Amino acid sequence: xxxxxxxxxxxxxxxxxxxxxxxxxxxxxxxxxxxxxxxxxxxxxxxxxxxxxxxxxxxxxxxxxxxxxxxxxxxxxxxxxxxxxxxxxxxxxxxxxxxxxxxxxxxxxxxxxxxxxxxxxxxxxxxxxxxxxxxxxxxxxxxxxxxxxxxxxxxxxxxxxxxxxxxxxxxxxxxxxxxxxxxxxxxxxxxxxxxxxxxxxxxxxxxxxxxxxxxxxxxxxxxxxxxxxxxxxxxxxxxxxxxxxxxxxxxxxxxxxxxxxxxxxxxxxxxxxxxxxxxxxxxxxxxxxxxxxxxxxxxxxxxxxxxxxxxxxxxxxxxxxxxxxxxx
Amino acid sequence: xxxxxxxxxxxxxxxxxxxxxxxxxxxxxxxxxxxxxxxxxxxxxxxxxxxxxxxxxxxxxxxxxxxxxxxxxxxxxxxxxxxxxxxxxxxxxxxxxxxxxxxxxxxxxxxxxxxxxxxxxxxxxxxxxxxxxxxxxxxxxxxxxxxxxxxxxxxxxxxxxxxxxxxxxxxxxxxxxxxxxxxxxxxxxxxxxxxxxxxxxxxxxxxxxxxxxxxxxxxxxxxxxxxxxxxxxxxxxxxxxxxxxxxxxxxxxxxxxxxxxxxxxxxxxxxxxxxxxxxxxxxxxxxxxxxxxxxxxxxxxxxxxxxxxxxxxxxxxxxxxxxxxxxxxxxxx
Numbered sequence: 001x002x003x004x005x006x007x008x009x010x011x012x013x014x015x016x017x018x019x020x021x022x023x024x025x026x027x028x029x030x031x032x033x034x035x036x037x038x039x040x041x042x043x044x045x046x047x048x049x050x051x052x053x054x055x056x057x058x059x060x061x062x063x064x065x066x067x068x069x070x071x072x073x074x075x076x077x078x079x080x081x082x083x084x085x086x087x088x089x090x091x092x093x094x095x096x097x098x099x100x101x102x103x104x105x106x107x108x109x110x111x112x113x114x115x116x117x118x119x120x121x122x123x124x125x126x127x128x129x130x131x132x133x134x135x136x137x138x139x140x141x142x143x144x145x146x147x148x149x150x151x152x153x154x155x156x157x158x159x160x161x162x163x164x165x166x167x168x169x170x171x172x173x174x175x176x177x178x179x180x181x182x183x184x185x186x187x188x189x190x191x192x193x194x195x196x197x198x199x200x201x202x203x204x205x206x207x208x209x210x211x212x213x214x215x216x217x218x219x220x221x222x223x224x225x226x227x228x229x230x231x232x233x234x235x236x237x238x239x240x241x242x243x244x245x246x247x248x249x250x251x252x253x254x255x256x257x258x259x260x261x262x263x264x265x266x267x268x269x270x271x272x273x274x275x276x277x278x279x280x281x282x283x284x285x286x287x288x289x290x291x292x293x294x295x296x297x298x299x300x301x302x303x304x305x306x307x308x309x310x311x312x313x314x315x316x317x318x319x320x321x322x323x324x325x326x327x328x
Numbered sequence: 329x330x331x332x333x334x335x336x337x338x339x340x341x342x343x344x345x346x347x348x349x350x351x352x353x354x355x356x357x358x359x360x361x362x363x364x365x366x367x368x369x370x371x372x373x374x375x376x377x378x379x380x381x382x383x384x385x386x387x388x389x390x391x392x393x394x395x396x397x398x399x400x401x402x403x404x405x406x407x408x409x410x411x412x413x414x415x416x417x418x419x420x421x422x423x424x425x426x427x428x429x430x431x432x433x434x435x436x437x438x439x440x441x442x443x444x445x446x447x448x449x450x451x452x453x454x455x456x457x458x459x460x461x462x463x464x465x466x467x468x469x470x471x472x473x474x475x476x477x478x479x480x481x482x483x484x485x486x487x488x489x490x491x492x493x494x495x496x497x498x499x500x501x502x503x504x505x506x507x508x509x510x511x512x513x514x515x516x517x518x519x520x521x522x523x524x525x526x527x528x529x530x531x532x533x534x535x536x537x538x539x540x541x542x543x544x545x546x547x548x549x550x551x552x553x554x555x556x557x558x559x560x561x562x563x564x565x566x567x568x569x570x571x572x573x574x575x576x577x578x579x580x581x582x583x584x585x586x587x588x589x590x591x592x593x594x595x596x597x598x599x600x601x602x603x604x605x606x607x608x609x610x611x612x613x614x615x616x617x618x619x620x621x622x623x624x625x626x627x628x629x630x631x632x633x634x635x636x637x638x639x640x641x642x643x644x645x646x647x648x649x650x651x652x653x654x655x656x657x658x659x660x661x
Contacts, residue, residue: 028475054475060505065464065498072468075453076403077476099458100465105661108446108454109436113661144659168661 004185010043012154012186013119013175016161017044017081019190021051024079027165030057030070031083040085041121041180063092067118071101071170074116079165084120086128087136087174093118094139101170102145115168117161123176123214123264124296124312129303135213135264135296135312137174138271141241147171147195148241152216154184156239159193166192176214176264196243200252204234207322208252210275211235211262215313219262222318231326241271246278253283260292260322264312267295294321346396346557348619354396354553355612356629358388361412362609363630363637364421365584368411368428368442371641372588378430381442384412386583389608390515392416393556394483394576397564403451403469403482405462408443409515409582410455413485418450421636422643433647437654451480459520460486460493463512467499470510470567481509481567489520491537492529500573504541509567511560512538512575515550517582522594538575550578551606554615581606 007015021027029047031039035058038045048056059066063084070080084090090097097118105113122135141148147169151157157175164171201216202223211219216237223233236252238244253259259279263272272293280291294313301311313321346354365383372381384391391412395404398417406413414424419435427434428442435445443457453469456462466484473480490496491514503510516534518525531537538545544566548559556578563574581603585592592600613626 026476057506060498060501062498062501065467065495065502068461068464068495069468069471069499069502072405072453072465072482073471073475074468075448075465076469076472077478078472095458095461096464100456100461103444104446104454106658107436107440107444108448109439110658110661111436111446111448112453115661147660 004187006183006185007154008180009151009154009157009175009182010041010180012158013043013161014046016158016165017047018050020162020165021047021055026077026079027081028055028057028073028078029081029083030059030066032059032061032085034058034083039083041177043175043180044083063089064096067093068096068100070116071096071114074114075104075112079115081117081119081165084118086132087120087122088131088134090120090136090139097140097146097170098143102143105169106145113168114170116170117164117173118170119173119175121175121177123178124301124308125178127303127305127308130300133301133308135174137172137241138265138269140172141271141274145170146242148174149195149239150174150213150241151239152179152213152237154182155186156193156199156237158186159191160195160239162190162192163195167195174213179214193239195240196245198236198238198245198248200234201237202233202235204232204256206232206256207258207260207326208234208236208256209260209262209318209322210249211237212241212271213264215262215264218313218315219318221315222322225315225319226322229323229328231322233322238275244275244278246282249275249279250283253279254286257286257288258325259287260294260318260325262313262318263293263295265296266298267293268298270295289325292321292325294318350396351554351612351616352621354392354557355609355616356633357392357416358553358609358612359630360633360636361388361391361415363633364411364415364640367425367637367641369584369588371429371644376429376645379441380587380589381428382409382587383584384409386603386608387515387517387550387580388412389553389556389612390513390550390578390580393553393578394513394560396557397560398481398483400450402480403453403466403473404485405453405466405469405482406455406485407462407487407490408455408457408459409487410445410485411442414445414447414452414455417447417452419445419447419452421640425640425644426647429644429647430649431644431647432650433643438650439654460490460495462486463490463496463499467503467508467510470503470508471506473509474506479568481511481564483511483513485513485515487520488514488516488518488525490514491534497537500538500541500543500575503573504543507570507572509570510573511563511567512573514575514577516577516579519582519586521586522590534577535575543573543575545575545577547577547579550580551608551611553608553612
């Protein structure tokens, strides 16, 4: 058995794109600076050199039009991967995304489909301020017709990308920029991680922490801390928010009877709210305490080095909240 | 729906000076669109059409002149006043009428209605409920055609209202830099919803909006199907030759209101009268008579169109409402 290599989240995504672009000439990449520059976060590096201007297309800074063109291309035979540099800029593509891409298959009664991947970046941590630090996946998860994926590890990113690139629906992939340099072991052979299948990142018996994206890592660190206090924490990563693996999440709650949902998006009307409500409905009989949420503060995200870290949940706050939930 | 000379069926190339049978074919299609819209109007008045409906009567020359320059496999993206495009591109009337009535036999089984009628079998990427919404879809279809070297071209239809959408200018820019085989066709009927274009549009020249991107841009008499057709053939040839996009502004008029119930009190009566005198169907009929076509032939086409529309209306009315089970199907592919 060959030894597994470790590669970064960024490299895993590029590898998934390269494999699929080699296998399927209909796959193209579009976005700002994705070509010769290799992406502002180097997240498309090497693709331009291999596939050229026909398949790795630098767009002008015209997100609305360029994304709309990608939607039209997807309706007619291409499989575009469109990059929105920061998810804060989703505002600019929202009409094409919500009113066209998400609905074309339904409105056309299945005559047309939109096999498209919208990849975007998110998260605090680089002091980029209120317009470059948000984590807005909940907006898109609200819209029927879209699939929403939030990979937390290099392994998941690679496998989820393969699924996304072979899906016939518009799939949004939210990549936390602070994860790009994180590594995980990845097989040499291509593999897929299916949507709608959560992953237990750490098994435990006392409390379940459902965490999304980078919050998975904060939850794992919190779990280590909680173990020092004798608490055995299970960390579950939904991996895709739409479709959501309700059954898998309920399975964990049945085991631990307590659940904390940790979300890097805003608390109000957010992903954590949806997951918490779902678990309250579906796992009520197994719950020993109310489902609790820990999410980003409901404030615009400030630039300041002292204020910005207060916005999203971190290891300390997760551990504290877990202990409160345990009645300690 | 255009039948002779067979451009839409791929049996020949369009000519800037179409032969007599081709012109008759355009006439037949324009008459059919007019009758169809009158059929829809009467269904609307009878309370049978769910929601609102936007009629294209008066704009038939712009619809047909352009689509007659296309092949069946070419793409179009239409707008909210798009019944004429759907008919000219070749979707059967009964499927359209049933869709407008929200019935199960409609082209989308009643999920979309007038604003969302798609037919990829004839290259139709849909009418659209968002002003300008079809523009990037057609531009994207042109990207597909270029990338996969299919030889297809795409037409983005939009009204004058969309001239002030940033989306149009973004797409024109990209179509020009990437030399995409797309034709931008503005059907300028003078009104964006209830508001006259000149009250909301700056600049003395509308064609300048294409010229600024080095896109060949022409204004044509949108009530003259032959003029529209000649301009469209040139634009389509350019696109097919890989030379890039073109921009056509067809000056036309909306004989109806923004939607079927709009009383149009904002319109000037003299203006309405002036444009009624430019009716594109009467104009083409005059031309055909000059060419020696008998009135009885024109009358026969008229009655055939009326019969086809009557059959479509009956088909739509007889069609069942969609089953509740349809509600949750095909949200995802």
